[in-house]
Amino acid sequence: MDVDYPGCPLRLYDFSTNSVKHMKKYTIECEGVPEYHIVSHVWDQPTQAAFYEYNASGPRSFDIPGADWKVQFSSPDKWDAIRNFCRQRDVRWLWMDVLCVRQCADDAPDQLREIAAVEKAREMENMGTYYRHAKACIVVPAAGRKTMEKYRSLEVIYDMITMHEPDLATRADKLWDGAKLLVGALADSYFWQAWTFQALVLSKQCFFTDGTELDLDKLHLLVKWYPGRLDSLAQFRPGKFNRQEIETAKAYVEDLGMQWSIRDDLRVNGHVNILKLLTYTARRESKYHIDLLFSLFGLLKDVEKVRIDPRAMVLPLVFQGADSKISRDIWRSILKKAVVSGDMWPLLNDFIDPPLNFGDKPHSGLHLETFSTVNINSGGIFHVGPGVNLDVRLVGTVVDASDDFQGMNTSNDVLRMVSKIYECSTWGFDCGPAVRQLVLAAKDDPDAQGRPFLVNFECEHVINAAFTECSAEVCNMHLTSKVMVDRIFRGGKASGGITSGNHRVIVIQPEGEEYSQAFVAIAWINPYEEVKGASVFDVTTEPIENVKRWVVANEVRSGMVQKIGSVAACAVTWSVSSKRVNIQYS
Known part of the structure; x- marks a missing residue:
């Protein structure tokens, strides 16, 4: 059998012989891949008396036939608990990382580390397949x-x-x-580790070591x-x-x-978009940044997967800063693969780097509307230099913009945003798109989800009425008295929401329609970028009325633009022109 067959673990532990068997051996013995259980655990030191009576003096390192390395357990009772579960259920074959993937110390000779790195890279790429195929997953919580x-x-x-x-x-x-x-x-801590997530959401069944499902x-x-x-x-x-x-x-x-909730995507599509994954799991813990990517590979669609370079297993241990650099490089490789395949989500969301935790919430620039519908560009897309060449539709040009609402720390920042939108209305611009964004944010207020019909009606009525008042000051007083400012502030705090930071009020002049009315929208713009004069593009080939989000970009030179942000799309009633550009996005 081919050693690289992805559904086939490199090794399995055989309880009938109490030994580790290589794929070449067990596939011949079983005439294929046998039914096996898989272990999901954390490498932390368990708390005292986690499983049985804690044996502090017991061995943590074992010589096991078939494994030419010392098999290490964080505590002896962890292995006892796993073996006891398997014996009670007549489990013969088991996959567990410390048993079935070559381990070596950080200070081991280079040759041994390279061999172990190649094995780890192979198994990491296939972990999702192992969880999906295993009969059941044995969950070993840290607190036992x-x-x-x-x-x-x-x-x-x-x-x-x-x-x-x-x-x-x-x-x-x-x-x-x-x-x-x-x-x-x-x-x-089991529920918060990066590597345990795909085990829980992909496995057919999960059992604790005491047999409880x-x-x-x-x-x-x-x-x-x-x-x-x-x-x-x-x-x-x-x-x-x-x-x-x-x-x-x-x-x-x-x-x-x-x-x-990501399991809903799995059930429908069989995979989850990586940006959504990273955003939703941003609080999970890992020793290295790179593990936040590797631990999710089993949940990705094939077009977004990249080969794991074995050097990524070694370099973070040797060179300071290598972990972050490798993580960024792999992330960007995934983005490029997605874009060249025609999937536009990397361009329609805001952050180029992987989502990070800042304060209470993960910031990712994730816009959920880009996942609710297909956002495809079916034209030829090619890598050229630092970006990609693709056909885009020019929607318009930014002719005015507010300062950056960077912090958005209190509801007073919403009042500043509202004042700018109101000011734009006095200049004769169409503020409808921006007002609709305020309404949608208010509807998303988590404190008002119990009565959706009344909330929706109230939000639309109050916010629209406020913009008919005689001044920005009265408009803000109207919204404040109806508690709508607080609703907008809370509802817009979701990842990518209009109060989540780095947003500006912009005025867009439709392309080719010199005398048509410019319109106002709230856009996510990279901090400190000059947005006045930027172009607004539709980067999909979808029917124009179905487009959910546009890209905002500055021209670098003829035919080349640098993406600086994105903005929610609105109804297009004018003709748009197509052009081919090179978009730099990494």
């Missing part, structure tokens, strides 16, 4: 049996919720106990259900529930709820 016990207790809360909607007034104590259990279980559907329902109820609990037991505890609980469940 404590996390398992909390999870089992949560099943009682799950039954209460699914059998009938609980009466918050009479069940507040029970539900708050459930919230604390939920947060306690999810605080386990870890049902992600149940957990996901709980983390979606609780945020809307946690605030209500305090109302029924004033003084009993600490506000800080409630906010902490909400933060945990909302973050993981967002991450696990």
Whole structure:
């Protein structure tokens, strides 16, 4: 069998002989790839008495037949727990990284490190396939049996919720106990490591080492259900529930709820867009930056995958700064592959570098509308120099712009934005597109999601009425009195939202329509870039009425432009011209 067959792990552990067997051996013995279980764990030191009675003096390093390296475990009881699970279920074949992928110390000879790096690169590329094909995944939480016990207790809360909607007034104590259990279980570092994410979302079934099934559907329902109820609990037991505890609980469940919602994309498409993945999983922890990319490869569509260079396994250990550089290089390779294939999402979102955490929320410039519909350019697209050549449609030119609303730290910043939009309306510009963006942000206010019809009607009515007032000051007073400024501020804080930072109010003059009315929009623009005079392009070949987002770019020289931002598309009622340009985006 071909050694590089992706569905075939390089090695498996055989419980019938208590040895590690290479693919060349086990595929002959089993006439193909046998049914196997796979282990998902963290490399942290487990807490005391994590699984059984903690044996501090027990061995952590083992000589195992078939593995010509020392097999290391962070604690001896972790391996005992895994073996006990497998024996009880008559599991013969097992895949676990420390058993089946060659390990070597950071200070090992270069030749050994290179051999190990080649193996790790191969297995990392195929991890998604292994999780999908394994019969089940054995989950080893860092806190061991404590996390398992909390999870089992949560099943009682799950039954209460699914059998009938609980009466918050009479069940507040029970539900708050459930919230604390939920947060306690999810605080386990297992749920926050980069490498454990694809194990949970790709595996057919997951079990803890004590045999309890870890049902992600149940957990996901709980983390979606609780945020809307946690605030209500305090109302029924004033003084009993600490506000800080409630906010902490909400933060945990909302973050993981967002991450696990990615499974919806997997079910529909079989893959998830990498920018969306990185944005939703930005809080996950890893030793190296590069792991944030490698750990998600199994969730990508094939066109976005790149070969993992074995040097990426070695250089971060040797050279300071190599980790970040390799991470950026791989990210940009993925972007280029996506664009050349015709998928325009890298150009329609804002950040070129991978999403990073700043403060409370990951900033990515991610615009969800670019994923809700196909954004394809079916023309010939080629790499030329530092960018790509492709046909674009020229929508218009930026003729005026506000200063950068960089911070957007308070609702007062929304008032500055509103004042600029109102000012543009007094100059005769069409402010409709910008006003619609304010309305959409207000509708997205997470504190007003319980009554969508009333919220939608109220947002449209109040915001539109405000812009008919006699001055910007009165307009702002109108919005403030109706609590609409706060709604816009909160609703626009989502990744890529109009209050998430680095936004400006811009005025766009339609292309080729000298006497048509210029219109106003709120655009994401790279900080410190000069935007006045920039071109606005549609980079897709989709019907013009279906386009969701445009690119804003400055001309570098004839035929070459530098992307500086993007803006939500609006209805085009004028003719647009096509031209071929080289867009620099990396």
